Amino acid sequence: MNVAIDIFTIVAISAGAVFFMAGTVGLLRFPDSFTRLHALTKADNLGLGLIVLGLLPQASGLLGALKLVAVWVLVQLAGATVAQLIAHALRRKGPPT
Amino acid sequence: MSVIQALDIGLALLVLAVAGWTIAAREAFASVVGYVAYGLLLSLVWVRLFAVDVALTEAAIGSGVTGVLLISAVVRLRKTEAPAAAERPGVVLRALAAALCTVVAAALAAVVLLMPDPGATLAPEAGQHLGELGVGNPITAVLIAYRSFDTMLEKVVLILAVIGVWSLASDGNWGGVAGPRRGARPEGALAFLAQLLPPLGIVVAIHIVWVGANEPGGAFQGGAILAAMALIVLMARLTEAPEIRRRWLRLALIAGPAVFLVVGIAGFAIPGSFLAYPAGWAKPLILLIEAFMTLSIAATLPMLVIGPPDRPPS
């Protein structure tokens, strides 16, 4: 049982780390700010989500697990809002460069 | 080299790289963004030093509230960058400064390397009386009991800073709405965030103050998070900042140190010295002080960030 849980943790966290890498690659490779915004706010939130998922079985009790989920929800909320705000700010400045 | 050592070294290098960027960046805005990132990395370092209370403070104040202050300032000061850059000292002077700073850093590094291990410590003394105070977190005990005088004066410093900031208002604007005039209403997304975040933030802040008695946390950290929530509401223009002549605002600002002072003076009467807690009453008094301090910090920090009033009272 324990081994199964550990394997789950390892798989989920590894997948999360890959998404973080994807976000960075996007940030480095995409041609303009709008596309970079995609890389940033989507890949990363998925990455953090998978890492939180992987850490859940290792969490200390219900409150610990709840806090982990809350962290993810808050970062999602922040990411979504920031994406909107930045996209608006970019559009005010003019077409993509 | 173990994994954790590699991680620590990587983190240290990253902190130094971001700090170096903050100093060396050509544009002031890049420098400020670097500083915000630096604050976040520092809280990771504090977690690695097992100083979670400090990490919480750094996360809430160093990265969050300071970030808002500096970013708004740098955007307003954009026009001053070019004239200032012209006053940059020459190569020789900079090389001299670099040499001096290297000497200072090297001396400090030598102190670090020569420091005795285990070093001098007050931890046993701090731990001794935790039972009498009814507090499990030794840092809270140091802040509110053993060195309570420091903490009280620090609250006074915060109020002095607010008075300093307010006194920079022009005469005609004294008593008006705090902060600069603001433009049109912002986008819906920000208003949405500002409505959703504060309830969650208030719960987290109360949690952090409450567990501060026994676990990492406390009035500073909780108050700083409450202050951040007030700031996001103000930034989203959901409500206007209060006029600085309002009595409730001034009461909120001084509530923390005032309650601290009253408890301190009452200490003369009952246990016999300033800021002493009567036996058996330590825990409730500590909670009382912490509650009012949280309120005061939550009122003070946003006032410091948004600045003096920019229009006369209505």
Added chain:
Amino acid sequence: MTEFLLAAAGFVLLTVAVGLLRVLGGPGNVDRTMAAQLLGTGGIAALLLVAAATGVRGAEDVALGLALLAAFAAVALTNSAAPPEGRDPE
């Protein structure tokens, strides 16, 4: 398990740092803010992983605090870069 968590934390921090150091240089302020946002998310992930590995008590609260404040830099930027101040029709 501990080693794995720490390695994962290091990996996430490294990838995020590469992105940060590349984009801090520009081209624009918006991109720089994005880099800080990326570091915020990655830093929170690394913090959670390190906390789980070293068993530091209360580190989740630090992550919670950081998550609450994750949007602040970008909000402050777009807010102060928005329409010029002092033009409020009042």
Added chain:
Amino acid sequence: MSAAILAGLTGAALVGLGLYGLLTDPHPLRKILAFNILGSGVFLLFGIIARKGAAAGFAADPVPQAMVITGIVVAFSATALAVTLLLRLFQETRRATLEPDAPAKTPDAGVDG
């Protein structure tokens, strides 16, 4: 090398970096940033003192930690006051530095080596 010593060395280097920025950068806002970096370096030095004082079942000596917490809050209030002063100066004079030809200065003081 332990995490504490590494953090202490980082703190020492940060003090040097901050001092350099404080001395050489002409823009006051950048000086404020540099001063904050200097300050956080000092705080990290407190961190290693705390960690080396681990005793009585605590992972670190609580007294230096409490001082750092107080320090962070005081540093913030000083920063806020300094930034507000700077913004006010800018509002009054449209510049962020004091007049270069202020009466106290000699005519050739603006030139450096």
